[in-house]
Amino acid sequence: MLGEADGAVPDGVTVFDDxxxxxxxxxxxLLNALRRAAADAAGDGVGFVVNSGWRSPEYQEHLLREAIAEYGSAAEAARWVATPETSVHVSGDAVDIGLADATAWLSAHGADYGLCQIYRNEPWHYELRPEAIGRGCPAMYADPTHDPRMQR
Incomplete structure (x- = not known):
């Protein structure tokens, strides 16, 4: 049975819940940048919740199988869920932030912390891009199928 030890996240978990x-x-x-951003966002009355962060390969595989069932094909599922071998969640390099006000805040201020939205179709998905500080975030991919890292 997959659970919290595999990266499942109960409601209300924040970036401070180690x-x-x-x-x-x-x-x-990534976690340090998220915590600095969350502390500053709190000053604006905005809270960050973690909908997904690190995931075990087994949990990632489970999510991929669910996406294939939901979307009807592996090709369509790939627009939303990576394989365990390519997932930046499995490597701990991505976080999905919840609450619309938090993603709006990160959209406006995330680059100041090196936190960038990577995929146009996933406004909740953020990764660390330290070079974005002072230069802005790189152009987004339409979805993960356009990301060269997902082509391994």
């Missing part, structure tokens, strides 16, 4: 592997398993630099 007791959850989905948070604790994130890349330390």
């Amino acid at each position: 007791e959850f592997p989905a948070v604790a398993g994130l890349d330390p630099d």
